[in-house]
Amino acid sequence: GKIYSGNYRQIGSKSWNFGQFEDEILDCVMYLLDISINFNLRGNPVRVARVISAIVNGPDDNGVLAGNWSGDYSGGTRPTKWAGSVAILKQFWKTKETVKWGQCWVFSGITTTVSRALGLPARSVTNFASAHDTDGSCTIDKHLTEDGDDMNYWLDDSVWNFHVWNEAWVKRCDLP
Secondary structure (H helix, E strand, C coil): CEEEEEECCEEEEEECECCCCCCCHHHHHHHHHHCCCCHHHCCCHHHHHHHHHHHHEHHHHCCCEEECCCCCCCCCCCHHHCCECHHHHHHHHHHCCCEEEECHHHHHHHHHHHHHHCCCCEEEEEEEEEEECCCCCCCCCCCECCCCCECHHHCCCEEEEEEEEEEECCCCCCCC
């Protein structure tokens, strides 16, 4: 498949091997479910989809992948070097340790693979000029001093060139 990146003026794509049918992928995915969700809740695709989102994100739940946006990727693999989910999931399956490093498109690729391995239809979705509102104000805030100098050193709101996440298609019986 492809995962899109870049910016709204120059959209690029990266080939991605989702590999949901590759050897050991289903074993790894079932292990992830075993450590994350009670067996009798696995019949609820909404709960399973939420668990998938959590278990792919390493630091929160001892899951598959750790994120890194620092530019220093020592001790792991640079996010741009990954070309698919299979190598990441196989490394996690072998070591049972969080793999280093990923960014949004890598997380999305793995989430798509895990979802598809379980039979949940899923895809990676990209948007461009992606607003990240960290304080819930529904705005991207910019603060200036009386002299017009930037005060955003303490503010985390931003607009990213692109952001990648997932869609999964499940029946939502909990919604009218």
